[in-house]
Amino acid sequence: MDAMSASNHYDLIIVGAGPAGISTALHLAAIAPEFISRTLIIEKQRHPRPKLCGGGILPDGEVILADLGLDITEIPHYDVDWAHFDYDGKGTRMRGEKKGKFAFRTIQRDEFDAWLAGKARERGFLIYENTAVKRAAVNGSGVTLETDHGEYHAAVVVGADGSNSVVRRAIVPHEPIHVARLLEVVTPPRPEASFHKQPDSYFDFVIVPQGILGYVWDFPAIKNGKPARVRGIYDSNVHEVRPQIGLQAALAEEFERHGLDLSEHKLQSHPIRWFDHRSAFSAPRVLLAGDAAGVDALYGEGISLALGYGKFAARAIKRAFETQDFSFRDYRPAILRSQMGKALRRRTWFAKFFYGIRSPHIQALFWHKLGWAIEWIVRTFLIEWARRDKKRQT
Helix, strand or coil, X not given: CECCCCCCEEEEEEECCCHHHHHHHHHHHHHCHHHHHHEEXXXXXXXXXXXXXXXXXXXXXXXXXXXXXXXXXXXCCEEECCEEEEECCEEEEECCCCCCCCCEEECCHHHHHHHHHHHHHHCCCEEEECCCEEEEEEECCXXXXXEECEEEEEEEEXXXXXXXXXXXXXXXXXXXXXXXXXXXXXXXXXXXXXXXXXXXXXXXXXXHHHCCCEEEEEEEEEECCEEEEEEEEEECCCCCCCCCCCHHXXXXXXXXXXXXXXXXXXXXEEEEEECCCCCCCEECCEEECHHHCCECCCCCCCHHHHHHHHHHHHHHHHHHHXXXXXXXXXXXXXXXXXXXXXXXXXXXXXXXXXXXXXXXXXXXHHHHHCHHHHXXXXXXXXXXXXXXXXXXXX
């Protein structure tokens, strides 16, 4: 529903009805259902709303959803057979789990986010849509949110409002910017022109020597019930480097390799705030989750991690109201000690290390000859964190 003139005072307001915000609500409903009637979720758009995202969700995300009693196969999805990690079209391939039947799933974010929001409504949460937060002000007794539909007040606010978080700016007004950039395009499949296998996804790091510290990608997807390809280019921006070529020009070259003309397709862009363990994750009365806190610098993955943040935010909220200690000083240590936090910290480290090596010969060596070692590193240190966190808690 849109913002209404009912009481504007709540114990908890969650800003952002994406995966991080809704995950916080659903986890809170599971461990402290009394909060359902005391919580408001504010979303600046109306579901299903367009959301730029490659749409890949790793098995880590599905573990978290399953723990909430949710099955992602309820919505349209594509089971990606293999994930290829290449340099100039040649490299290694792997799946999300060692004995898994697929690499990961792709979904459309407008469908996924609307599905999640629907689950929150089913559990009784109130969501005000078409309500944009313009400013957040924190004081000793709570937080005031100034929106385009009036003011709202809460004892606690969760900032799950993305990389350009208004809530984050309220508690960290001046900080170094840790933001990656990407361009994304959805195209029809062109199997007759492309050398890529249609059921597989591809990450090609051929652009790293040109100073674009990331990769070009190509995923299979389902769009409006029909097969599609989600293609794009990702620049982690973990080092201050002046690229030899612009993102759009580099993506146009990649399109040409697959018999496509970039100018014939709609191009979209979006920033991604990447994880820095030294950054702020909370302040008195305020928690940050998902992109507002920081996600994966290495690949730009965000969905699974946003869902993971929700679990930690819900626990911190429950504990704060039980103890009446709203400092949230334990939130950051809890994240950093978790398997999710360790995986995020490692991804940032590997991004800085790997993208700092811009020799084409060494990049080719990594992917052409050392794929087995990279797969071991990925499985051991970077993924499957959700199962490890779950095992620690049982």
